[in-house]
Amino acid sequence: MRWSQAFIPTLRDDPADAEAVSHRLLVRAGFIRQLMSGHYSILPLGFRVRAKIMGIIRQEMDGIGGQELLLPSLHPRELWEQTGRTETMADILFTLDDGRGTDLILGPTHEEIFATIAREITSYKQLPQLWYQIQTKFRDEARPKSGLLRVREFTMKDSYSFDVDEAGLDAQFDNHHGAYTRIFERLGVPAVAVQASSGAMGGSESIEFIVPSPAGEDDIAHCPACGYAANVERATSMLEDVDDGPGLDQPDVFPTPGVRTIEDLVDFEGGAPANRQIKTLVQYLDGIPTLVLLRGDHDLQEQKLSDGTGALDVRPAHPEEIRELLGADAGSLGAVAVDGIKIVADHALAGRSDMVTGANQDDHHLRGVDVERDIGVDEWLDLRAVAAGEPCPVCGEPIEVFRGIEAGHIFKYGTKYSEALGATVQDAEGESIDLVMGAYGIGVERNMAAVVEVHNDEHGIVWPLSVAPYEVVITLVKMDDEATVAAGESLYRALSEAGIEVLIDDRAERPGVKFADAELIGIPYRITVGPRGLGDGVVELTERRSGESEQIPVGDAATGMIERVVGARQPAGPA
C-alpha cells in the first residue's frame, strides 16, 4: 500500500474526550472514528487489525473442531420470551417493531438461535457439536465509554457447544480454555484466567480472561503466592476467628445518641469494635424488601447478592421506605425480632454472639445479640466484598486486587437453554434428554483495544507483529531524490512479492512528520531510505518496540527484512 493513496487520518493532538489509552491512540492514529456514543466506524488500518484478530480466533476455533455459521441479527421477540431473557436482559436489549406487527430484538447474543437450530440434532450419535459465529452484536449500554472497550455495537466470536452429558461439556470447556489461552498469547495480551460470576447468562461455572489494565472495568482478586484468581464478584478470602464473649441471655437496648455509622459506634463509649457489630442494609430484590446483614467491618458485594438470591434487579431502599418498614432511620437499623421481612446474612455472621446492632428505634442499639438465637435469618450467603491484603482462601497469603479488561468469557450452561427451547436428543438407551450446552465469547474490537492498552509508548501504538496493520513501513526521506525513490520502490516490490505486508510512505511530507506518523500507527519495522544512507550504500532498519536502528547494505535489505519478518511470524493453529 502507498501511504499517498491510503486513508490514514492521523491527528496531531489527542482527542479531548478520551481517557483510556487505547481510545486516545486508536482515534489519533486514524484507526477508528466515533459516529455517536458507543458506535464506532472502523477505518482501513483498524479493519486490517480486526481481520487479523478474527483470523487468529478462527484458526484456534477450527483447531478445536469448531464449525462457523452466520446467523441473523434480528430475532423474533417470541424466542427470547421462551428463555425469559426479555425480562432478565431487558435493560440492554434493543427492540423494534417491523411495522407489520412483529416484535423484534437486535441480537446481543445468540443462545436462542443456536439452540433452535440444535433442535435438528436428534440422536446422541450426532454429538458432540461445536458451532461458532463472528458477528455484530448489539447491547444498549447505558454509559458507553473508553472507545472500543464499552460500546453498543461490536463484533463477537461466540461459540456454543452441544453434548449429551456433563463430561462432554467439561471436555469442550477445557478445549476452549486451551484455545483462548493460545489466542491471547498470539494477540500478545497477558490474559489471566479467573473464576467469575455468570450473571444474567446463567449456568454453573464460568471463567473470565482478564487483561490487567487501568482502563478495565473488572476488579480481580489475585494471590501471587498460589495463583488463586477470581473476579471480586465471586472472590472470597479467609476469615480470622473472632472470639466472642459469653454475651447476655437476651439483647439489651441502650441509648446511642448521635450514632449513625459503624465508626460512630466504634468510638462511642460502651460501643463495640466494627467486627462485633452487625451492619443492616435494606435492599429491594426484584421489588421485595430484604434485610441484608454483614459484619460491621465488611462491605456488601452487590453481584453476590444478585447471584445468591437469583434477583435481577437489586437496589438500596429509599429513606422513606426504610422508615416505613422498620420505624427508624438508617443508622439505628437491625434485624432482631423482625418478622415478615426477608432476611439474608453473610456467612461471617454465622455462630456469632454478643454482637451489637441497631434497635429499630432512632438513637438506640442492642447489645448481647446472638445472631442465630435472636435473628430469623432466611438465607445464609456469601455477600462480603474482599479487600486487598486479606488472606487468600486457598493458601492464606495476602491477596492483591487489580483492575482489568474482560477479554473473553467461557460458560458452562448445562441444560438451561435447551430445556427452555426444547432442544432434546435421544441418548444411548433411547431416552429423551436435554442437550448440555456451553457458551464461549471473545469481543473482537475489545481485544484490539486491549492490545493497544498493553502495547504502547509515548510515541504511539506498538503493534505485535501478529496483529499489526502492516508488518513493514518503508519511509522515503526525500521524494525529489531519484535514487531514494528508486531504491525504495525496488525494496517495496521485493517485499510485496515475498508476501510481506508493506506500506511505503511516498508522501511529500517532511521526514519528521513521516517518522512520527510511522511510530504513531505502530508498524513493527521501519526501513528508512534516504540520500545520505544510499551514499554509503545502506538503508536503516528500525524496530518500533525497542527503537533500535541498524544500517543494512542496500543489496541485503530485501532478503534480510523478509527473513526477519517470516522468522518473527507465529506458527498458525494449535501449538
Ligand SMILES: [Zn+2]
Ligand atoms: Zn493463595
